[in-house]
Amino acid sequence: xxxxxxxxxxxxxxxxxxxxxxxxxxxxxxxxxxxxxxxxxxxxxxxxxxxxxxxxxxxxxxxxxxxxxxxxxxxxxxxxxxxxxxxxxxxxxxxxxxxxxxxxxxxxx
Amino acid sequence: xxxxxxxxxxxxxxxxxxxxxxxxxxxxxxxxxxxxxxxxxxxxxxxxxxxxxxxxxxxxxxxxxxxxxxxxxxxxxxxxxxxxxxxxxxxxxxxxxxxxxxxxxxxxxxxxxxx
Numbered sequence: 001x002x003x004x005x006x007x008x009x010x011x012x013x014x015x016x017x018x019x020x021x022x023x024x025x026x027x028x029x030x031x032x033x034x035x036x037x038x039x040x041x042x043x044x045x046x047x048x049x050x051x052x053x054x055x056x057x058x059x060x061x062x063x064x065x066x067x068x069x070x071x072x073x074x075x076x077x078x079x080x081x082x083x084x085x086x087x088x089x090x091x092x093x094x095x096x097x098x099x100x101x102x103x104x105x106x107x108x109x
Numbered sequence: 110x111x112x113x114x115x116x117x118x119x120x121x122x123x124x125x126x127x128x129x130x131x132x133x134x135x136x137x138x139x140x141x142x143x144x145x146x147x148x149x150x151x152x153x154x155x156x157x158x159x160x161x162x163x164x165x166x167x168x169x170x171x172x173x174x175x176x177x178x179x180x181x182x183x184x185x186x187x188x189x190x191x192x193x194x195x196x197x198x199x200x201x202x203x204x205x206x207x208x209x210x211x212x213x214x215x216x217x218x219x220x221x222x223x224x
Contacts, residue, residue: 042218046214097213099151
């Protein structure tokens, strides 16, 4: 079982809708979780960090963490074409940053 | 956050040669890392660059192939030695400001092609 798993997609969402990206992890000891956005040909860019159960909102982005279910999600409200990218979930099993395989998101105008 | 500069941004090399990639940060950082990202794949950690001591390598990566230096808190180099086409990849430097599960921030990467 991979330590951090994501649906590889691709995921297509109409402009203005909510995009929902999901991630599960296997190590219950993981303390920190991050979402990175990676545009094609570019390096990953940190967009959200979450450390405790519940929701964390930053603008149009909401990260959700459920440690009991070992589940992390990222919601993007009012999706824009500029949100089209690959989104990488990362966690810290064994205190080492580990990335999922990424979900490719396309926002359809 | 920090400004992380990687050089070169891209290169095309002949097999059997070596290339050194530089990573310069505009402020002191606690942790520096080197990753590889092959086309269409996620990121794979090569090693943690330790200041003043030998790097800590992940399973499948060895010092003879990927020697790493970190002479101070703002600079590190990764050398890809005796290159083969399988080494064609994007190599990324990342930094973290502390050791306690803080996020990492990435440089722009080096796109390497081996002929």
